[in-house]
Ligand SMILES: Cc1cc2nc3c(=O)[nH]c(=O)nc-3n(C[C@H](O)[C@H](O)[C@H](O)COP(=O)(O)OP(=O)(O)OC[C@H]3O[C@@H](n4cnc5c(N)ncnc54)[C@H](O)[C@@H]3O)c2cc1C
């Protein structure tokens with residue numbers, strides 16, 4: 128029989144001391160029953176590692192941390208915030224929460240309904256007895272909204288009575304080292320003994336093969352303009368060879384691409400500061416290189432270009448302010464079942480003027496203009512477990528993907544063709560002009576003709592006076608769309624996050640109200656239920 132020790136709440140101990148004593152006594156009292164060398168399942172301290180994640184970083188970190196915690200004797204599990212209610216935290220008691228921030232300071236999609244439940248007037252539960260700490264993932268480029276989702280969750284959990292056992296840590300894009308320190312502190316407090324330095328394996332350490340830390344040098348095998356004459360856009364079909372890598376991917380995943388700055392931009396920055404391009408400087412991950420090479424390959428310089436230069440700035444001060452050049456993610460536009468040993472992307476070259484100075488996006492123009500065919504650049508796969516086709520091949524799918532948002536849906540449609548999925552497929556595509564901007568026109572029309580694409584609705588915004596957008600077409604087809612949803616269709620959105628994805632979400636709510644005869648609250652509940660069932664997924668940027 129297992130003896131359960133109980134230190135009463137009014138005993139003169141803090142929450143964490145009481146939790147530790149209960150755990151310790153359980154271990155001593157039940158030693159005979161314990162498996163040699165390890166805590167028995169009953170005496171292991173429960174630990175929930177909850178994650179709010181859009182593109183998979185927080186999710187992957189939470190899962191790796193759960194494995195690490197299990198190795199340290201915790202009964203640890205990782206769970207998405209979409210599978211949790213605030214009341215679950217009370218049951219679990221020990222909670223480490225990792226969340227990213229999306230949009231403009233927003234919760235990631237899988238954290239929205241949890242966040243709403245925490246803020247329901249009158250019905251949000253008291254969280255006394257819950258011990259928690261938060262690791263917030265973000266990007267300092269977002270300025271005032273840096274790690275805002277993590278900050279908001281931290282404040283709200285404390286307001287509801289939960290006890291913060293370790294201060295929140297806010298991480299910029301490089302988060303592995305801070306995550307290790309934060310988790311070691313949390314383990315120390317939760318276990319009541321000094322935990323050795325945390326050694327959560329980074330993704331690279333866990334993966335034997337190629338990864339973000341060890342990218343595969345992939346050969347560029349395609350760079351095809353997808354817009355024709357008269358277009359104001361420059362969108363490219365980009366292909367990389369995976370030959371020699373053993374790498375594979377699933378549709379829905381993204382590809383990370385290592386890129387370089389434009390040498391002309393770097394030369395202009397160096398000249399503006401009157402630096403010697405050959406002077407040797409330190410690199411962000413150790414080692415050194417001449418300044419020009421370091422700025423082309425290793426540091427972000429786009430923010431410096433065309434700005435009023437501080438000509439007398441010392442090199443050391445200049446280097447101190449530089450951020451490491453980051454790889455960029457692109458939604459994968461191919462199915463490996465159709466294109467063996469290849470991965471395809473659909474990339475919009477970013478070019479704009481600001482204060483009369485022409486600017487170009489680092490990665491998109493590297494791919495469009497500067498990486499020659501047959502040359503290589505580092506790539507890695509970034510899993511997107513939230514953005515998957517239904518396992519049930521008979522399920523209908525609705526895909527809304529204007530502009531480069533078409534990328535994952537080309538991949539989905541290729542995959543559904545290869546797997547002979549019998550479920551119906553409905554695509555909403557839009558761009559500026561039908562004549563010049565109908566990306567992947569021939570392949571899409573062939574799918575319509577073959578009946579693989581059950582329904583195609585296009586929205587060309589600049590072919591007429593008034594703007595017609597994908598959501599215009601959705602609203603026009605409200606009753607059919609509602610019918611598909613009721614038949615269990617999965618609803619996917621990809622593309623611009625700032626405007627399009629928000630407007631499409633509004634249109635979806637509106638359709639559920641008008642065609643489904645629901646109130647605004649019922650429509651929100653319907654959409655939340657779709658998210659829970661993983662029938663509403665977004666890949667927006
Ligand atoms: C999960 C995910 C999937 C993605 N999938 C795709 C995809 O399939 N296809 C695709 O093309 N992109 C995709 N992106 C976006 C992609 O990662 C890059 O952000 C994009 O290519 C721009 O990168 P860049 O290096 O060329 O531009 P950067 O050098 O990073 O410059 C972009 C920055 O320039 C500024 N800027 C841009 N336009 C203007 C303007 N008009 N006026 C003023 N400032 C402006 C903004 O600050 C913007 O953040 C995806 C992003 C994510 C996170």
Ligand SMILES: NC(=O)c1ccc[n+]([C@@H]2O[C@H](COP(=O)([O-])OP(=O)(O)OC[C@H]3O[C@@H](n4cnc5c(N)ncnc54)[C@H](OP(=O)(O)O)[C@@H]3O)[C@@H](O)[C@H]2O)c1
Pocket residue numbers: 360362475477529530531532557558559586587588589594596597598622623624625626627628630631668
């Ligand atoms: N900085 C921004 O605010 C912003 C906005 C969009 C895209 N982008 C970036 O620009 C790059 C290229 O984008 P893209 O090729 O994918 O296409 P895109 O610029 O998103 O445009 C695709 C189509 O969507 C239309 N659109 C514009 N606003 C919309 C809205 N609120 N709802 C629905 N549709 C809308 C566009 O119409 P019109 O152009 O005629 O309005 C166009 O027909 C991407 O890197 C993307 O992230 C930036």
Ligand SMILES: Cc1cc2nc3c(=O)[nH]c(=O)nc-3n(C[C@H](O)[C@H](O)[C@H](O)COP(=O)(O)O)c2cc1C
Pocket residue numbers: 179180181182183184185186226227228229230231232233235264265266267269272273274275300624667668
């Ligand atoms: C479209 C987009 C919007 C973002 N918005 C923010 C933001 O407002 N604040 C912030 O700190 N980070 C922002 N980020 C950065 C993410 O939080 C960061 O990349 C994080 O590591 C993503 O983790 P995830 O993959 O678990 O979602 C944004 C990233 C993207 C692509």
